[in-house]
Amino acid sequence: MNLPAWWTIDPCAPFRLGPREFPGRIWTASGCFGYGLSAHDVAGADGRTPYDGLGAVVTKTVTPSPRPGNPMPRLVELPTGALNSIGLENVGIDAFLAETLPALEQGGVPTVVSLAATRPQEFGTMAAALQDAGAGCCHWHGVELNLSCPNVAEGGHDFGRDPDTVAACVAAARVHLPDRALLAKLTPNVAEIGILARAAADAGADAVSAINTVVGLEVDLATGRPVLPRRFGGYSGPGILPIALAKVDEIVSAGVPVVGVGGIADARDALRFFALGAVAVQVGTSQMRDPLAAADLAAGLVPDGQTQEPGQTQDP
Amino acid sequence: MNEPATITRSCRGSVLDNGPVSRGLLRLDLRLEVPVNFLPGQFAMLNRSGGRAFVFGRPFSILAVDGDTVSFLYRVVGRGTAVLAELEPGDELTFLGPLGRPFPGPDVVRPALLVGGGVGLPPVAAWLARWGRDGDVACFGGRDGHDVPWDLLGSDWAVSVDETEGVPADHTAWHGLVTELAADRLAHAEGPGTVLACGPVPLLRAAADLAAREDWDCWLSLEEHMGCGYGVCKGCVVPVRDPAVSPWRNATCCSEGPVFPAADIVWEVYGAQASLAVTEPERPPKEKP
Ligand SMILES: Cc1cc2nc3c(=O)[nH]c(=O)nc-3n(C[C@H](O)[C@H](O)[C@H](O)COP(=O)(O)OP(=O)(O)OC[C@H]3O[C@@H](n4cnc5c(N)ncnc54)[C@H](O)[C@@H]3O)c2cc1C
Ligand SMILES: Cc1cc2nc3c(=O)[nH]c(=O)nc-3n(C[C@H](O)[C@H](O)[C@H](O)COP(=O)(O)O)c2cc1C
Ligand code: FES
Numbered sequence: 001m002n003l004p005a006w007w008t009i010d011p012c013a014p015f016r017l018g019p020r021e022f023p024g025r026i027w028t029a030s031g032c033f034g035y036g037l038s039a040h041d042v043a044g045a046d047g048r049t050p051y052d053g054l055g056a057v058v059t060k061t062v063t064p065s066p067r068p069g070n071p072m073p074r075l076v077e078l079p080t081g082a083l084n085s086i087g088l089e090n091v092g093i094d095a096f097l098a099e100t101l102p103a104l105e106q107g108g109v110p111t112v113v114s115l116a117a118t119r120p121q122e123f124g125t126m127a128a129a130l131q132d133a134g135a136g137c138c139h140w141h142g143v144e145l146n147l148s149c150p151n152v153a154e155g156g157h158d159f160g161r162d163p164d165t166v167a168a169c170v171a172a173a174r175v176h177l178p179d180r181a182l183l184a185k186l187t188p189n190v191a192e193i194g195i196l197a198r199a200a201a202d203a204g205a206d207a208v209s210a211i212n213t214v215v216g217l218e219v220d221l222a223t224g225r226p227v228l229p230r231r232f233g234g235y236s237g238p239g240i241l242p243i244a245l246a247k248v249d250e251i252v253s254a255g256v257p258v259v260g261v262g263g264i265a266d267a268r269d270a271l272r273f274f275a276l277g278a279v280a281v282q283v284g285t286s287q288m289r290d291p292l293a294a295a296d297l298a299a300g301l302v303p304d305g306q307t308q309e310p311g312q313t314q315d316p
Numbered sequence: 317m318n319e320p321a322t323i324t325r326s327c328r329g330s331v332l333d334n335g336p337v338s339r340g341l342l343r344l345d346l347r348l349e350v351p352v353n354f355l356p357g358q359f360a361m362l363n364r365s366g367g368r369a370f371v372f373g374r375p376f377s378i379l380a381v382d383g384d385t386v387s388f389l390y391r392v393v394g395r396g397t398a399v400l401a402e403l404e405p406g407d408e409l410t411f412l413g414p415l416g417r418p419f420p421g422p423d424v425v426r427p428a429l430l431v432g433g434g435v436g437l438p439p440v441a442a443w444l445a446r447w448g449r450d451g452d453v454a455c456f457g458g459r460d461g462h463d464v465p466w467d468l469l470g471s472d473w474a475v476s477v478d479e480t481e482g483v484p485a486d487h488t489a490w491h492g493l494v495t496e497l498a499a500d501r502l503a504h505a506e507g508p509g510t511v512l513a514c515g516p517v518p519l520l521r522a523a524a525d526l527a528a529r530e531d532w533d534c535w536l537s538l539e540e541h542m543g544c545g546y547g548v549c550k551g552c553v554v555p556v557r558d559p560a561v562s563p564w565r566n567a568t569c570c571s572e573g574p575v576f577p578a579a580d581i582v583w584e585v586y587g588a589q590a591s592l593a594v595t596e597p598e599r600p601p602k603e604k605p
Contacts, residue, residue, distance in 0.1 A: 039546065041322075043326070045349035068565065077370065077372050086551065238371075
């Protein structure tokens with residue numbers, strides 16, 4: 001693809017976010033690339049890997065206790081995206097710290113750990129445990145607080161809609177994370193996202209990630225009932241791109257650094273976020289379809305004359 | 317599982333051949349950009365390439381691999397498989413595979429009793445081709461004589477049909493369920509051995525019951541809806557027993573399976589999973605217009 005003249009940034013070059021230097025600006029989104037450990041035996045025809053040029057893997061959201069997730073079916077494919085109702089299935093913070101984090105460090109995977117809880121203090125407790133266990137990790141770059149998962153009954157999206165609660169969660173985590181980047185992931189299911197972004201930044205977040213999924217529902221016409229057992233799901237994929245761009249624009253206007261997420265299918269979509277002022281982007285649903293999606297996108301965004309060799313940024 | 321782990325390729329494939337092998341089943345031969353290795357029971361995610369891609373690929377068991385050419389067997393059941401059926405030589409698809417845990421290899425307790433129902437044939441046929449020995453028994457079940465891919469099965473397979481219509485004069489077929497045919501063959505075999513099966517849920521359950529009754533080992537290739545196919549989304553879980561988790565836990569079908577020991581499956585939960593309500597249509601799909 002021909003890159004526009006205004007685009008001069010190498011997305012695979014290190015950049016600073018808060019107290020941390022990240023290896024690049026193209027990340028994978030939470031929940032769409034597991035814990036970042038499932039793709040080490042995947043390669044393209046030419047040998048390139050899903051980790052080439054990747055700035056960070058945002059892990060599946062980790063909660064204080066393990067969660068079994070929601071009943072099947074958990075995914076509905078739509079013409080313009082997908083609805084998911086995974087229900088935050090995850091191993092829980094203890095197993096994550098004991099097994100997953102060391103494996104990520106050993107694999108050299110640049111990592112942002114996504115955390116969710118139902119009370120601000122729990123965010124603090126998890127951040128403290130992470131800081132403790134991850135003190136020696138050089139590939140662990142930051143934490144993303146998931147304040148916006150629509151698939152969990154307690155907490156859920158209402159939780160992340162209140163600026164005071166957002167601020168309390170960020171503040172609780174920030175005190176324990178002096179040397180890692182702290183991001184708050186916001187829900188798009190609000191009228192004014194700028195207020196939430198400002199609340200997060202004022203409480204100490206280095207940036208916000210936007211957006212999480214949009215609440216959606218699909219009806220099975222044969223039965224007349226919602227397809228998902230819990231009725232609602234999170235809508236993601238190409239169809240939410242304009243929504244994500246609008247929310248990111250609002251956040252940039254509020255003066256808060258933002259990592260853009262939502263509907264990115266290729267390099268052109270990512271450029272739209274950067275044009276608005278996003279500092280980095282995350283690839284979600286497209287990464288599920290193709291483990292090389294983010295890596296391809298990163299390679300495609302390297303401006304002419306700045307060639308990117310496979311494995312240049314890191315070697316997992 | 318004596319062979320080294322293989323690389324999973326994410327690459328393009330170009331259609332070499334695509335067409336019916338029976339009234340309901342089609343075979344697709346895809347030439348990939350690079351050669352791949354696979355183990356019987358593994359699958360691949362197929363999708364259209366570029367802007368016309370579906371949001372998610374579709375999982376298909378690998379029937380055979382010859383260098384850079386991979387073969388699949390499929391039935392049209394919906395949007396994605398309808399698109400597959402329209403493909404012509406030279407058309408392009410994306411391929412992600414091989415994926416998943418295969419059937420156990422040649423060291424299984426013999427004899428092996430293979431049971432394949434309809435589009436459940438590829439993984440067991442691949443096993444027989446790779447590791448079958450004298451004394452192993454293979455049973456295929458089709459809807460009727462028209463549904464059975466007689467040429468593909470050759471003489472190695474015993475065949476059952478729900479309806480006898482369409483069975484060619486020079487072939488014989490057991491009238492009834494493939495699991496009844498399998499029970500009959502098992503009764504005449506020098507057991508206990510190992511049952512390997514793939515097909516709709518009732519077939520899997522009957523195969524598991526048969527094996528348990530006769531004290532044979534049993535491995536099943538399960539189906540679930542999939543998103544990523546490579547273990548990252550948790551959109552494909554199946555309930556399995558695990559001594560560490562009471563009463564059962566969600567296993568990721570695409571990466572921990574699709575092949576599981578039958579004894580691990582929690583049938584009351586798996587059989588009731590709403591996502592599996594219709595995995596095979598009642599009747600063959602309409603012919604192409
Ligand atoms: C590991 C694995 C191996 C498979 N191997 C084969 C194979 O070798 N040959 C073959 O023909 N089919 C195989 N399938 C099933 C195949 O993936 C589905 O038939 C296909 O995804 C349907 O896509 P569609 O767009 O045509 O149907 P859709 O329009 O998505 O759905 C049509 C119908 O298919 C059912 N369905 C959709 N996705 C799946 C799924 N992943 N598993 C089960 N049912 C589904 C739906 O419930 C619905 O009834 C396999 C599935 C799995 C999980
Ligand atoms: C299957 C699936 C699982 C997800 N799980 C999480 C999660 O655990 N935590 C989270 O913050 N976001 C989760 N998300 C949201 C994504 O990270 C992302 O914000 C959203 O999908 C929009 O981006 P996309 O359109 O590129 O997918 C999930 C999305 C999908 C599709
Ligand atoms: S389909 Fe995504 S984890 Fe199995």
